[in-house]
Amino acid sequence: MTRRDFLNRVGKVGGAVAVFGAMESLGLLSTSASASSFQPPTQGDLALTGRNGKRILILGAGIAGMTAAYELGKAGYDCHILEARQRTGGRNWTVRRGTREQEINGEMQTATYDPGHYFNAGPARIPQHHVTMDYCKELGVPLEVFSNGNEHAFYYQENAGALSNQRYRKYEVKADGRGYVAELLAKAVNQSALDDPLTSEDAERLLEYLRREGGLSSDYTYQGSSARGYAELPGAGDQPGTLGQLHSFTDLLQSGMMNNFSSEYSFNQQMMMFQPIGGMDQIPKALERKLPGKITFGAIVREIRQTNGGVRIVYTTGSGGTQSMSGDYCICTIPLPVLKKIPADFSAEMKNAMNQIGYATTGKIGLQFKSRFWENEDRIYGGITTTNMDINQIWYPSSDFLAQKGILVGYYNFGNNAVALGNMSLAERQAHALAQGTKIHPQYAAEFETGFSLAWHKIRYNEGGWASYSESDLQNYYPILNRPQGRVYLAGEHLSYYTGWMAGAFESARKVVTEIHEQVMKEEPVSA
Template sequence: MTESVLPTTRRDLLTLIGKVGGGAALYQAMTVMGHAAESQFTGPPGLSGAKRGASVLVLGAGLAGMLAAYELTKAGYKAQILETQNRAGGRNMTLRGGDVVTELGSVQKVGFAPGNYINPGPWRIPHHHRTVLHYCKELGVQLEPYIQNNTNAFVHRKSAFGGKAQRYRDVVTDWKGHVSELLGKALNAGALDQAVTGEDKAKLLEAMRSWGVLDKNMAYVKSEKLGEQRGWQRPPGGGVNGEPIPNDPFSLSDTLDSKIWETLGFFAEHVMQPSMFQPRGGMDHIGKAFQARVGKQIRYGTRVTKIAQDDRGVTASWTDAKTGAVGETKADWMVCTIPATVLGQIEIQVSGAKKAAIKALPYGNSVKIGLEMNRRFWETEDAIYGGSSFTDQAIGLISYPSHGAFSDGPAVLLGAYPFGVGAYILAGMTPEKRIQAALDQGSVFHPKHYKSEFRSGVSLAWSRMPWILGCCATWTEESRAAHYQNLVSLDGRIVLAGEHCSYYGCWQEGALLSSLDAITRLHQRASAAQG
């Protein structure tokens, strides 16, 4: 029993950061240890030599689509984009005062004060998302630090501490102390069952298996699940070679010899927050930067109804959302970034295997709620500057703005960001009831001011956005094995791209990596065809 539990001691802070701070915080911690999953990005594709007059039709003006058009245009292709919305950027979006959110069954107008905003889609950029960072620099998007992990924020569970929220720092310290004590007792006694009750032993074994990423035999061995926390020999990417290869774990003796706890303790100090970034003034500045380069190539309000191809080219049939007019756009090649949830409803001329892959890929849901408060009481009363407080209620967490610290006047915090059950609970409510639920549940962190300082709010449920019907793709190991390569394959003259075509799902990095992979393979096929 002791041998099964002992290896978990090298995983404690990594797993804890992953559970409390999210996947991006875990990547940061693994980077400190030298095992983080870096991006496969090594630089722009450097495509050249396109056949004179060669054309590419891109479906979707999200980041993947606009990047494809941007790089293909530089390579000499004539690229055009069809976009169903009247805006570019896809999930890369920011809501400000005066904006309108149109969901299935509801319309909201944002009432934030000038300068305030909420990012309902992506909201942070890890330091190792090199593709996003490269294009931000190339396109002139100004970035600022994003505070990912704040040990002065709160954690809350309904069944713990009488339902009262506690400082993250305090709970973490106690957790490490108690587990260390239990482990010490187990080592001294020779068996865990001499230190805990039978019921607690079962709970502890379950916790250790998850905490230490152990296999069904309680052994710490190389696995894909371990790679998600420990890092990769080949990191996740987009396209054909996107599947990651996990690293081999070090021995216990080597890990103990490294005294890694000293480095982890250094990065856990208040002044050593993980390196994260956000565009100054809102995430949509990335989408706007791409739009500034390819905007003239976008046809907005164009709903694709049919996709066909033959030996000579591709054809997209469409309906104009405003006038109802129908039309067709032809090109030599196609990059399709339409989300699988919508693409599965469109007639498309590809192989049966690719159609099956498209229809087999469900999307998870998420909800974000922006709450504008009259003042920054979390700073003045609780000394919280950025970071997030976590709860097991439906809202999942609240996150404090990383910009504008110490400023007067109204400010916006993220009042909810759940996945899973919590997301569907909130999505099933009216926008007004979502706001009320966010205020009720968020009050556990700031009971004196949360409701009294509330000014205005807006919510967005991704499952109710008609142009995507979900937040992001939810692959399983089984579905990837059966369908992933068919989804990303170049089928005749058509290739798909987007976060759903990557191993970096739900991140902008995945969308961009898959786009670069797709257009590189398309260019290779086109070059071979003309030769």
């Protein structure tokens, strides 16, 4: 009996509700945001078995560290977090007026944005299937849409043939590109040129799909459609609108713009996406409120030691000098580029694994403009312009539509582009972002007010964007990193299949919380 037969049979007996129940059991419906069916430990787990809440030292007050403390706290574990910075959040960092940062070997930078304006320097978008949405609900963090896919934003290419050095609306490029591709396949179908012939019913259905998909005329040729927008918009009375001139297929192929379509289909970047109202750091702030008195700020971890039945962390603070703290278990969320330089009682295998993992180089700049010309003049409300210039993308704000001012992300780039821009002085980065952006938005020059940039690989306590695993890393080193070293458990986005996403940090925290709790429940009860 196939799965479908089984479900059909269930449906005949029990109706839709029964079918859905059965599908759920078969794992056919991904209704849960989490791969694991996480149950936070409860006070009852410990109290009813005569155990007390062990002391858990947590290194890092980012998403993973605070989530672990929050979830363990539900059961009465005695958690304490050591955080190197004076703020929580780690890479979840929202830059606002007064934000100060000095990169490694860098100049001191202070944000001078207008009050109320901000940009998310780290994570900036949440897919709706991620567990992050559930934490926002549980923690009371209100969400709004993040406009990841806006057809009105532009493609802009350089050195890519006839369509270079001019901006084109995404809808225009998509309509033309899909049109020609559909026309080509329709021709092959109509001429029975396909090696693997379709049944005549399937051929007919495919042609109907292609006609719609490509906006083809009744003879299956592409002659443009309203999906590609108008040179003159429709209006009232005698204004039906006029289509613009089509791009040629060969120009489009040469431009490379069509290769950008698929990024919007990727599972983690498909619409809808979301962001907390008021900045991504509303999430760490909400977690922090759940952990009063449990975080020591400005505590830089210097040593991670295994002791007889416990852990000891040596750290320094600006005022207190070198201190140490002991606990029963340790959850270490320090990113690998930093962690691998801290003396620790880890196995040689573990030390080697940490050394093998590369981290993404990535940078961003937030540019404040005195008017929202991208809305008023360019009719772009949210979304992302994509270019093959080294600035890579321009992000339009997804909040405060129609407001006076706004902050664009002037570049968000990776790899060599991020290294090159990261190596510039702050002034050079800004000048570069403005020069490149001006090619797409000539209004940049007149409207620019102030900027703030960062290169994550040069940010102290991070030294990288996110773990970047190769297939062989995942086979050879990732499992080692995921196993506890004695009583020390690593957690963070780098210990998940959601690297670079907050969901990875949340999921990883849940995993080590479960592992530690299971371990504690295996130990001998302490007499009361």
